[in-house]
Each structure stands twice: as structure tokens, then as C-alpha cells.
Amino acid sequence: MKNRKKQIGTLADYVKANRKASRDEEIQAHGKQVSMRPAVFKSKKAYDRKRHKKAGINSDELSL
Secondary structure, three states, rough: OOOOOOOOOOOOHHHHHHHHHHHHHHHHOOOOOOOOOOOOOOOOOOOOOOHHHHOOOHHHHHOO
8 A cells, every 4th residue: 555645734825725615615606705794883873964965954054
């Protein structure tokens, strides 16, 4: 019998290979990568010029 050398990788290589395989399976299942991170919550009380502009509120109305 021939002695075959086992390919020994580090733990980091093992984790990297698993992540890549998981990512590939996810892309095949959904057609794209799925983001698991939720959007950051934006407080309605904080001043937001963009939101006021979208709602049609002028800066004159805010000062009253």
C-alpha cells in the first residue's frame, strides 16, 4: 500500500473554503448575494433636509 499524504490546512483555510462554498450556494439559490444586515434606523426627530425637501416642507415653515 502506498502512503498518501493528507492535505493539512489551517483552520483559517477551512473557514475560508466553507464561506466561499456557502456564498456560492446562496448565489445559485437566489441569483445574487443576500444581505443579512438590516438598514440603520433613522430617527424622525433628527433634522433631515432631504426628507423635509421630499415632503415639500420649506425652511420658513420650520422656523415658525
